[in-house]
Amino acid sequence: MTEAFFPEDHSNGSVDSASSADPAVDISDVMQKMAEHKGCGTEGGSGKASCGSSGGPEDMPAEIWEKVKNHPCYSEEAHHHYARMHVAVAPACNIQCNYCNRKYDCANESRPGVVSERLTPEQASKKVLAVASTIPQMTVLGIAGPGDPLANPGKTFETFRLISEVAPDIKLCLSTNGLALPDWVDEIAKYKVDHVTITINMIDPEVGQHIYPWIFWENKRLQGYEAAKILTERQLLGLEMLTERGILAKINSVMIPGINDKHLVEVNKAVKSRGAFLHNIMPLISAPEHGTVFGLNGQRGPTAQELKALQDECEGDMNMMRHCRQCRADAVGLLGEDRSAEFTTDKIMAMEVEYDAEGRKAYQQAVESERQAKVEAKKGQLDGLEAAGDMKLLVAVATKGHGVINEHFGHAKEFQIYELSQTGAKFVGHRRVDLYCQGGYGEEDALETVIKAINDCHAVFVAKIGGCPKADLTEAGIEPVDQYAHEFIEQSALVWFKDYLVKVAAGEIVHTDRGDAAIRQGALIQQAG
Amino acid sequence: MAYKIVGSQCTNCTACEALCPNEAISEAKGTFVIDPAKCTECIGHFDTPQCVAICPVDETCVIDSAYPRYEA
Ligand code: SF4
Numbered sequence: 001m002t003e004a005f006f007p008e009d010h011s012n013g014s015v016d017s018a019s020s021a022d023p024a025v026d027i028s029d030v031m032q033k034m035a036e037h038k039g040c041g042t043e044g045g046s047g048k049a050s051c052g053s054s055g056g057p058e059d060m061p062a063e064i065w066e067k068v069k070n071h072p073c074y075s076e077e078a079h080h081h082y083a084r085m086h087v088a089v090a091p092a093c094n095i096q097c098n099y100c101n102r103k104y105d106c107a108n109e110s111r112p113g114v115v116s117e118r119l120t121p122e123q124a125s126k127k128v129l130a131v132a133s134t135i136p137q138m139t140v141l142g143i144a145g146p147g148d149p150l151a152n153p154g155k156t157f158e159t160f161r162l163i164s165e166v167a168p169d170i171k172l173c174l175s176t177n178g179l180a181l182p183d184w185v186d187e188i189a190k191y192k193v194d195h196v197t198i199t200i201n202m203i204d205p206e207v208g209q210h211i212y213p214w215i216f217w218e219n220k221r222l223q224g225y226e227a228a229k230i231l232t233e234r235q236l237l238g239l240e241m242l243t244e245r246g247i248l249a250k251i252n253s254v255m256i257p258g259i260n261d262k263h264l265v266e267v268n269k270a271v272k273s274r275g276a277f278l279h280n281i282m283p284l285i286s287a288p289e290h291g292t293v294f295g296l297n298g299q300r301g302p303t304a305q306e307l308k309a310l311q312d313e314c315e316g317d318m319n320m321m322r323h324c325r326q327c328r329a330d331a332v333g334l335l336g337e338d339r340s341a342e343f344t345t346d347k348i349m350a351m352e353v354e355y356d357a358e359g360r361k362a363y364q365q366a367v368e369s370e371r372q373a374k375v376e377a378k379k380g381q382l383d384g385l386e387a388a389g390d391m392k393l394l395v396a397v398a399t400k401g402h403g404v405i406n407e408h409f410g411h412a413k414e415f416q417i418y419e420l421s422q423t424g425a426k427f428v429g430h431r432r433v434d435l436y437c438q439g440g441y442g443e444e445d446a447l448e449t450v451i452k453a454i455n456d457c458h459a460v461f462v463a464k465i466g467g468c469p470k471a472d473l474t475e476a477g478i479e480p481v482d483q484y485a486h487e488f489i490e491q492s493a494l495v496w497f498k499d500y501l502v503k504v505a506a507g508e509i510v511h512t513d514r515g516d517a518a519i520r521q522g523a524l525i526q527q528a529g
Numbered sequence: 530m531a532y533k534i535v536g537s538q539c540t541n542c543t544a545c546e547a548l549c550p551n552e553a554i555s556e557a558k559g560t561f562v563i564d565p566a567k568c569t570e571c572i573g574h575f576d577t578p579q580c581v582a583i584c585p586v587d588e589t590c591v592i593d594s595a596y597p598r599y600e601a
């Protein structure tokens with residue numbers, strides 16, 4: 001199913017001319033294999049056996065799996081076990097987005113109103129090495145907003161250089177708006193940055209002019225259609241150049257209802273045809289207090305159902321990344337409140353950091369065994385699901401990670417959402433319900449907030465739950481499920497689902513569809529990610 | 530005249546610093562400042578003052594009328 005990855009666009013001039021400019025490394029080969037593999041996986045049945053075993057998920061070839069398996073942003077599985085860290089060394093930006101207020105951190109990483117400390121490359125690399133030595137699961141270092149890493153190339157690449165010298169096992173990633181990308185692709189390849197995220201919100205300047213008020217280009221500020229036209233050309237050229245060099249490219253898009261929501265289907269096709277490996281559609285987060293153009297002019301974000309419908313439409317034959325928690329798998333977060341105080345810049349600069357390569361390796365081996373155990377647990381769980389027919393439903397899960405139901409309902413800062421259907425349990429997203437999102441309401445409202453956030457779910461899986469919220473949830477039509485505490489999420493959800501199907505068949509319960517849910521998340525903010 | 534930065538609006542993004550053809554911009558006391566003795570309003574270098582063009586906050590890099598207009 002080559003055409004799955006290279007639809008019509010592949011044969012159109014612009015792509016071909018670009019990709020033949022410099023003979024491809026092997027990404028086209030890889031993508032080709034991946035396409036074939038996908039075809040085989042999705043069409044199921046006979047083809048499967050001949051697909052070989054990648055040791056990874058069935059729908060991914062071994063080469064890609066190798067590249068992404070420890071990347072918390074790209075691999076759903078890795079998300080449970082590994083963490084990434086961001087450093088802010090590059091605050092300058094070369095474009096303006098209507099959803100960005102650069103006073104605060106980038107939407108991809110942070111909490112409302114929080115400003116990351118701006119670090120020099122020396123400070124940043126020392127901090128990264130100190131954290132990585134303490135937290136073995138820290139395997140990815142990203143440079144993202146506020147600002148655009150490639151609008152600050154000196155600081156960005158110096159940081160990469162310093163880190164790669166001491167810790168070659170840490171993967172480097174960067175997120176960019178793409179304007180400067182074509183100029184830096186070779187440098188990116190040189191530092192073995194194998195993951196680049198480009199935020200692409202449009203491929204049509206008519207649409208783009210409503211998202212980007214200006215760009216800074218050739219020493220001038222350009223506006224409107226002209227600005228958006230240059231931006232989209234540079235973004236797509238940059239993507240093609242990454243693909244030619246075998247550098248994995250992920251695309252982020254911000255879904256802005258009424259502006260680019262329908263258009264993102266076109267964006268999806270355009271980026272697929274140019275070799276993008278994942279496409280992550282994120283909801284616009286917009287409120288007046290963010291001080292962004294969209295926040296102030298009342299532009300709304302999508303509802304959970306609108307977002308999911310678009311993601312489903314784009315999914316087809318490409319991996320849609322739904323597990324991007326907008327960077328909540330934060331290594332520094334794993335340190336816990338008390339420990340992060342040990343990692344202030346002052347203290348780190350005074351520290352003698354010894355990079356613990358051995359300890360990190362041991363941890364990573366342990367994680368591999370854990371992952372094997374999960375694969376075992378998965379076997380056989382699909383039997384008996386045929387009864388579901390066309391039925392699809394969502395459940396929410398309270399978890400602290402490791403793929404296990406291990407969080408107390410009342411302590412959950414977010415819920416993972418799984419879709420259950422005949423084909424099994426599929427992770428489809430996160431819903432944040434933490435304090436930052438509640439705008440400082442009292443206790444009762446907190447529960448209401450949670451109910452609104454998971455209102456489209458039939459059940460919520462928790463390690464523990466109190467009597468009162470239990471009753472309220474039941475009343476709201478969401479079944480609280482606590483009998484699978486500390487067990488694997490997908491396995492438990494499917495056991496519950498089969499039981500649900502039996503009850504429906506027996507007429508004990510009537511299956512009804514649930515309504516939409518509200519997306520509540522942290523503030524805005526900027527892209528470059 | 531030279532340009533000046535309205536300190537209360539500056540986000541400290543550093544973008545202007547790198548673009549100034551005269552190295553007139555530097556960080557001082559938590560915000561960025563323009564040295565009026567060095568600023569040429571970009572005359573002779575670019576059509577538009579670079580700090581104005583890149584600054585994410587409108588009306589932050591503005592003409593400082595305390596100084597006479599720069600003459601090339
Ligand atoms: S911004 Fe996205 S790509 Fe970068 S580390 Fe976070 S989740 Fe990964």
Ligand code: SF4
Nearest residue numbers: 549568570571578580
């Ligand atoms: S106007 Fe030009 S010369 Fe003056 S500070 Fe701004 S960038 Fe520098």
Ligand code: SF4
Nearest residue numbers: 539540542543545584
């Ligand atoms: S570009 Fe504007 S906001 Fe950024 S440092 Fe310069 S004056 Fe401050």
